[in-house]
Amino acid sequence: MKTGSGLRRKLALGYAVFGGLIALKIVEYFVGTRIHSGGWAYLAILAIVSSWLVLYFFMHIYQLRSGRKDHD
């Protein structure tokens, strides 16, 4: 995993996750500014999904269980 292709693959994953987070944020903004009744439920779901993406892909929360050395 210490090759150039491995680095590119990991960086590409980061960009993909970031794209997903921005997309969720745009949906969240749309829900928050356009839906005035019951929008809080959608906002809560979007916040939980977004935070899970960060916790899993950026913070590597799975390391706590697997005990892996690096973040592959």
Add this chain to the structure above:
Amino acid sequence: MISVSREARHRLSINRVGLWLFFLSDSFFFGALLVTRYYLQGVHRPSDLNQTLGFAISAILLLSSLTAYSAETAIARGEERLFRRNIVFTSVLGVLFMAGVGLEWSEGFRHFPPSQGFGTVFFALTGFHAFHVFTGLIALALLLFPGQKGRFTPDNYWGVEGIVKYWHFVDVVWLFIFPTLYLVS
């Protein structure tokens, strides 16, 4: 040699658990502040709140998480120049986020001062979060000095991992603060 590796792995596991416990305890703190918003104000939101600015600084913070992730990925593979560059990008984005919060505060003092219910919650939440961003910026700046001397290697980069994880944690907290303050109504 095997026992040294095992010792290092064990130490890394302990470090990680300790850091996640800190995140958990800090989450309770922010959780209490978030609950306070609903307890004091329900879902009331002032019409003067600048939602576009809130969205913009959210995007900046998310982008800083990407650069922080790239920095950690780079150092894990011995790419020190890429690591340093991404730490600098992350710091700049963090400063931009702080500037955005400062702008929002200047508007907030006019429209919903801290003496009002929503103002109390708004300034407490954004203030404590900005303090976390500020401490993160200090930590990122510290990373650059030992990083320049080649201190972090693919086999030993816990210092980077811990600080980058802290930065992501601050991002996760904002993912809940933004809809709570700016969008729920």
